[in-house]
Amino acid sequence: MSRTNSIGELYRSHGAAVLRRARRLLANEADAQELLQEVFTTLLRDPQPLIRARSAMALLYTITTNRALNRIRNEQNRRRLLHLAPEAAPAPTPAAPPDTHDDLRTILRLLPEQEAAAFVYRHVDGMTHAEIADLLGCSRRHVATLLDRSRERLLSHEHAP
C-alpha cells in the first residue's frame, strides 16, 4: 500500500468529519473545502504525526481546528493591514457560549492561540476538560486555567470603556 493510498483510505473514513468541522468553524463552503485539502495534503507530505497519534480522528480535529483558527486570524490580520478592519463589535458575554459564527470570530480576535483552541473545544464543541486536555496535550488543570483566562479576557474586554 502506498502512502497516497493510505492517506486516501484515511480521507474516506475520516474526511467527512474534517469537512464538517471546517464548515462549522469557517462558515464558508469554499474555505472549508480548501481546509479539507490542506489537512490531508499536509499528512501526505508528512505522516509522522499520524504514526504517533493515539487517535487519527483526534489528530485530525486538532489539525483542522488549529488551521481554521489560523485562517480566521490571518483574515483579520489582512483586514487590519489593509485598514479594512470591520467596526469593533462588542464581545459576546463570556458566560454564554458563542451563538453565531460572527461571535466566534470576535472571540478569536481577542484570545491568544491556545486559549482560543480551548475555548472552541469547550464552548463550540462542548468537550469535557479531559477531552480538551487530550487534544491540547496538557493537563486538565491547565485546561481549566486556559478557560479561566479566556473568560477573564473576554469579561475585561466587555467592561472596557
Add this chain to the structure above:
Amino acid sequence: MTNLHDRAHDCISDLLLDQMCAGEPVSPHVRAHVDACEPCRDRLAAIVREAARFRQAELPPWLEARPRRTGVRPLVAAASLLAVASLLWLVRGPVPGERADDAIRLKGGGALTVYVRQAERTFVAAPGAHVHPGDALRLALSTPEPAWVAVFGRDATGRWSTYHPMGDLAEPLSAGSEQLLDMALELDAELGEETFVAVFCTGPTDVEAIRSVIMETFPILAYPPGCHAASLTLEKTP
C-alpha cells in the same frame, strides 16, 4: 447566522461520535450513553449517513497517485508506509505473492450499511452499536461503480459465515446507494462481537478465495488483488 450548538450539555461530543463512526475505540460508557440517549443516537446516525455519502464520492485529484519522489531512503520510506498502514482501521494488506505495485485500487469506495430491527424501532447501526439476540438485520451495499461483491460475517466465537452470495463467485452489483441484499439475519444467543465484512471486487472473484484471505488476516483484513472492503463490528449484549 448558523447556531453552533446542536446538542444538550450532558450529551457526548461530536469527536466521540466521529471516533465511533470511523471505527476507533471509545470507552464502554460512551457506547452506553449513545444506546440510552435518543438525541445522541440520532446525531450518530446522521454522522454515519454523512460519512457514507462522503465515502462514495470520487477521491479528489490531489489525493490520486503521484509519481514517486526520488532520493528517499528505501528503508525509511518502507518503515513510514508500514506505520501509516497499521494505523488505519481498514487496510488492504499484503497478499502472498503480490507486489505492492500490482495492487488495483477501485476508484470510489464501497460502503456497508446495517439496518437493525430492534423491537419496534429500526436504526442504522454505527460501529460498536449494541444489538441483542433476536434482533433482525438487513444489509445494504453502496458502490459508486459496478462491482462484484461478497459479504461475510464473524460471530463472537470466531465462526465465519458467507452471507452473500449463495454461489461460488462474487455477485455483480450495479452502481448505487444502499442497495438492500435479498436476505435478512436474526441474531442468535451467542454474545460478543459480530463483524460484517463486505468485499467489493473489480471482477468475479472466487468467494472462498476471498473468505480464506479474510479469515487468515482478521482483524487486519487483507483482500485479493482488485478487491477492497468495508466492515462493521457490532456488540451483541443480553
